Amino acid sequence: MNEKKTSWWLVVGGGVLVGLLLVACLALALGLIGPTVGGGYRSNGEQIYFTATSQRGTPITSDTGMMGGGMTTCASCHGPDGRGGRVRMMMRTFEAPDIRYKTLTAEEHGEEGEGEMTHEPYTDETIKRAITEGVEPDGESLDWPMPRWTMSDEDLNDLLEFLKTLD
Numbered sequence: 001m002n003e004k005k006t007s008w009w010l011v012v013g014g015g016v017l018v019g020l021l022l023v024a025c026l027a028l029a030l031g032l033i034g035p036t037v038g039g040g041y042r043s044n045g046e047q048i049y050f051t052a053t054s055q056r057g058t059p060i061t062s063d064t065g066m067m068g069g070g071m072t073t074c075a076s077c078h079g080p081d082g083r084g085g086r087v088r089m090m091m092r093t094f095e096a097p098d099i100r101y102k103t104l105t106a107e108e109h110g111e112e113g114e115g116e117m118t119h120e121p122y123t124d125e126t127i128k129r130a131i132t133e134g135v136e137p138d139g140e141s142l143d144w145p146m147p148r149w150t151m152s153d154e155d156l157n158d159l160l161e162f163l164k165t166l167d
C-alpha cells in the first residue's frame with residue numbers, strides 16, 4: 001500500500017464522519033427544540049387528536065370507562081393519519097373508519113376502499129355532533145367503540161380544523 005493512497009482514504013473517511021456527526025447534531029437539536037414549541041404539535045387540534053389534552057388547559061373527557069380508562073385518543077383508533085383501520089383493544093377487534101374531513105364530507109362513499117362508512121355527507125356541524133353525541137348525519141347511533149366526547153366548543157373547532165388538514 002502506498003503512502004498517498006492511505007491518506008486519501010483518511011480524508012474521505014474523515015469527511016464522511018464529520019458529515020454524519022453534523023447530521024446527528026442537527027437531528028438532535030431539532031428533536032430537542034421541537035417538543036418545547038407547542039408541545040411538539042403544530043396546532044391545538046393536532047394535540048387533541050393525539051393526546052386528548054388541550055393547549056388551552058380545558059378538560060377533554062370521554063365516556064370510555066368501558067375501554068379500561070386508559071389513554072384512548074382519536075389516534076388510537078382512527079390512526080395517526082385519520083384513515084382508520086383495524087383496531088385491537090380490550091381483547092376485541094373492530095374497524096375504525098376513515099375520518100379525514102374530505103372523506104367525511106365526500107358525496108360518494110364506500111368506493112375508495114376499506115374503512116369507509118356509508119352515510120350522507122357530513123357537514124362541520126354533523127361532524128361535531130358525531131364526536132360529542134356519537135350520531136351519524138341521519139341521527140343514527142355510532143357503534144360502541146366510538147366514545148362520546150366532552151370538550152369546549154373552542155377545542156372542538158380546533159379538532160375539526162385538524163381533521164381538515166389530513167389528506
Ligand code: HEC
Pocket residue numbers: 049067072073074075076077078094095096097098099104116117119127130131136141142143144145146147149159
Ligand atoms: C376506542 C376507539 C375510538 C376512539 C378513541 C375514537 N373513535 Fe371515532 N369511531 C370509532 C369507531 C369504531 C367508529 C365507527 C362506529 C360505527 O361503525 O358506527 C367511529 C366513528 C367516528 C366518526 C364517524 C365516522 C363516520 O364515517 O360516520 C367520527 C367523525 C369520529 N369517529 C371521530 C373521532 C374523533 C374526532 C375522535 C377523538 C376525539 C375519535 N373518533 C375517537 C372508534 C373510535
